[in-house]
Amino acid sequence: MFLNKPKIIRISEVRPEPVANAKGTFIRVLFPPEETPTYSMRVFEIEPQGHIPAHKHPWEHEIFVLEGKVKIKVGNEEFILEPETAIYIPPNIVHEYWNIGESKAKFICTIPNKPSVKH
Amino acid sequence: MFLNKPKIIRISEVRPEPVANAKGTFIRVLFPPEETPTYSMRVFEIEPQGHIPAHKHPWEHEIFVLEGKVKIKVGNEEFILEPETAIYIPPNIVHEYWNIGESKAKFICTIPNKPSVKH
Numbered sequence: 001m002f003l004n005k006p007k008i009i010r011i012s013e014v015r016p017e018p019v020a021n022a023k024g025t026f027i028r029v030l031f032p033p034e035e036t037p038t039y040s041m042r043v044f045e046i047e048p049q050g051h052i053p054a055h056k057h058p059w060e061h062e063i064f065v066l067e068g069k070v071k072i073k074v075g076n077e078e079f080i081l082e083p084e085t086a087i088y089i090p091p092n093i094v095h096e097y098w099n100i101g102e103s104k105a106k107f108i109c110t111i112p113n114k115p116s117v118k119h
Numbered sequence: 120m121f122l123n124k125p126k127i128i129r130i131s132e133v134r135p136e137p138v139a140n141a142k143g144t145f146i147r148v149l150f151p152p153e154e155t156p157t158y159s160m161r162v163f164e165i166e167p168q169g170h171i172p173a174h175k176h177p178w179e180h181e182i183f184v185l186e187g188k189v190k191i192k193v194g195n196e197e198f199i200l201e202p203e204t205a206i207y208i209p210p211n212i213v214h215e216y217w218n219i220g221e222s223k224a225k226f227i228c229t230i231p232n233k234p235s236v237k238h
Contacts, residue, residue, distance in 0.1 A: 002179075002235075006193040007207040008200065030205045031181055032193060037235035039158050041181045060121075062150055062160045064183075064227055074125040081127065086160060088126040088151045108183055110229060116121075116156035 003035045011043055024037070024050025033113040040113060045106050046070065046099040054096040058115040061089040068105030071098040081107075091117045122154045130162055143169025143218070148185050152232040157230060165189065165218040173215040177234040180208040187224030190217040198224075208238045 009030050011090050016026035024047035031041045046052070046068075054073070063072075064086045073096045074089050080100070081087060089095050099105040128149050135145035143166035150160045165171070165187070173192070182191075183205045192215045193196050193208050199219070202205060208214050218224040 002209070003207060004209050006196065006198070006209065006212070008198050009205050011203045011205075025140070030183075031207050036181065037179055037205065037210065038231040039181070041183065041229070056141070060156055062155065062158070062229070064149075064160065064177070066185075077125065079125070079127050084130045086128050087128075088122060088150050088155065090121070090123050090125065091156065093125070108227065110160070112157040 002037045007031065007035065011018050014043075014056070016045060018054065019044070022046075022050070023051040024048075025052050036113065038113060041104065041108060041110050046097065046108050047104060048062045048099055048102055050099045050105075052097040054094050056092055056094045058091050058114055059093050059112045059116050061087075062110045063087045063089070064108045066108065067100060068103055069101030070105045070107060071100045072096070091115070110115055121156045128207045133162075135164060138163070138171065141169070141171040143167075144171050155232065157232060159227050160227060160231050162225065164223055164230050165216065166223060167218055167221055169218045169224075171216040172218065173213050175211055175213045177210050177236050178231045179210050179235055180206075180214070181229045182206045182208070183227045185227065186220055187218060188220030189224045189226060190219045191215070199230065210234070
């Protein structure tokens with residue numbers, strides 16, 4: 001089940017947790033899958049020179065950049081994202097992230113609670 | 120079906136459309152339901168004194184405030200949201216928005232592509 005009442009949360013109220021296998025990367029889960037019917041909302045912070053290695057999964061991401069400069073490789077394409085810019089990453093495509101700026105990169109990353117396609 | 124390749128979009132690339140029945144409110148759809156497997160991401164802008172009237176629907180919202188000061192009423196509770204703050208609004212609860220600041224209010228509003236619960 002999921003929360004049947006509103007939940008308000010500030011980023012600063014959530015302790016950042018290091019992301020396993022990534023370098024200089026922290027996640028704060030604002031709305032976890034246990035609390036939501038359909039998808040989860042998280043905030044990622046990547047330190048300068050930080051990196052999230054290539055990975056894939058059978059669900060999409062919808063990402064919105066809040067701060068900094070992030071390079072994202074999706075399949076064989078590379079994109080540079082800055083604030084006010086969003087990216088949709090389809091299910092089952094390998095993706096990888098780098099902070100290529102000189103300050104912290106910060107973005108909202110949403111993710112479905114269950115696979116969108118078959119493995 | 121949905122997009123099987125990445126899509127990158129800047130807010131400024133999307134024409135703002137007035138929101139029907141609302142006052143001083145504009146929507147830009149970054150990732151519409153036709154392009155996405157699970158949920159859609161939109162950006163709302165509400166002018167000072169703008170207002171989105173009370174409404175409800177059988178799906179949730181997950182909202183993240185980017186700019187300004189928004190009052191949101193959910194059921195009988197009222198919340199003031201400022202940047203860096205997010206709100207989860209459960210399905211089937213009446214909600215209503217006001218810009219109570221002196222500048223534009225801007226927030227990301229995500230929404231499932233189909234109902235999360237029965238009507």
